[in-house]
Amino acid sequence: MHASIVLFGPPGAGKGTQAGRISEITGKPQVSTGDMLRQAVSEGTDLGIKAQSYMENGLLVPDDLIIGLIMDRMSKNDAKDGVLFDGFPRTINQAEALSSIVEISSVICIEVPDREIVDRIVGRRMDPETGEIYHISFKPAPKSIQSRLIQRKDDNEETVLQRLSAYHEQTSPLASWYDEKELLTRINGNSSIEEVGNDIAEYLLNL
Ligand code: AP5
Numbered sequence: 001m002h003a004s005i006v007l008f009g010p011p012g013a014g015k016g017t018q019a020g021r022i023s024e025i026t027g028k029p030q031v032s033t034g035d036m037l038r039q040a041v042s043e044g045t046d047l048g049i050k051a052q053s054y055m056e057n058g059l060l061v062p063d064d065l066i067i068g069l070i071m072d073r074m075s076k077n078d079a080k081d082g083v084l085f086d087g088f089p090r091t092i093n094q095a096e097a098l099s100s101i102v103e104i105s106s107v108i109c110i111e112v113p114d115r116e117i118v119d120r121i122v123g124r125r126m127d128p129e130t131g132e133i134y135h136i137s138f139k140p141a142p143k144s145i146q147s148r149l150i151q152r153k154d155d156n157e158e159t160v161l162q163r164l165s166a167y168h169e170q171t172s173p174l175a176s177w178y179d180e181k182e183l184l185t186r187i188n189g190n191s192s193i194e195e196v197g198n199d200i201a202e203y204l205l206n207l
Pocket of ligand 1: 012017056061062087088134163192
């Protein structure tokens with residue numbers, strides 16, 4: 001299967017948490033615009049300098065910057081059999097640009113109610129060495145590595161509310177856009193990490 005898959009959902013839905021398992025099942029590399037942007041910010045590239053204040057304020061980075069980033073990523077050799085997009089596209093403009101360069105076989109939408117999102121995001125911790133995502137209550141890290149965990153700068157309550165509002169205004173309309181194209185599959189993201197992963201795996205294995 002050469003087409004790409006889109007992992008879609010609100011901030012904190014569990015896209016990054018589930019991406020590894022989906023990549024293992026499908027063999028498609030994860031392409032996370034959030035991770036690529038954070039790397040650009042930490043390296044101080046032109047893109048990083050332009051994107052930083054949008055990200056810190058919970059706003060979407062402008063489409064032209066994101067589309068340029070994706071065009072560049074899709075020209076790499078490991079993308080030729082399709083990829084797993086995580087956090088992209090996030091606007092109709094981005095989805096239209098994507099459909100002109102890549103075939104999409106399915107869009108997996110992880111649904112989680114807003115009331116669960118703030119706790120998930122504020123309690124999230126990342127391991128900078130392995131990239132593993134933890135949560136102080138829902139997925140605690142082993143004691144031996146707890147001192148090296150970091151918290152994302154945009155993982156505070158105020159910015160989460162802004163990210164949720166950007167999601168509802170600019171990104172959630174994409175669900176019906178993909179549904180009309182019969183590409184959207186909804187997964188209940190409001191259960192345990194393992195159950196969500198099992199539901200996604202079952203869907204993928206029956207494709
Ligand atoms: P990005 O990094 O993509 O952030 P996001 O979409 O806000 O998504 P998150 O990474 O916050 O959530 P996730 O769904 O991956 O959840 P996770 O698995 O970590 O984007 C950051 C910023 O970059 C944006 O605000 C924007 O500025 C910019 N940007 C990026 N892409 C862009 C684009 N295409 N266009 C424009 N701008 C763009 O899980 C969250 C927590 O919950 C973890 O602690 C986890 O352990 C826990 N958890 C996960 N699943 C469960 C479960 N089932 N039960 C309990 N806890 C769970």
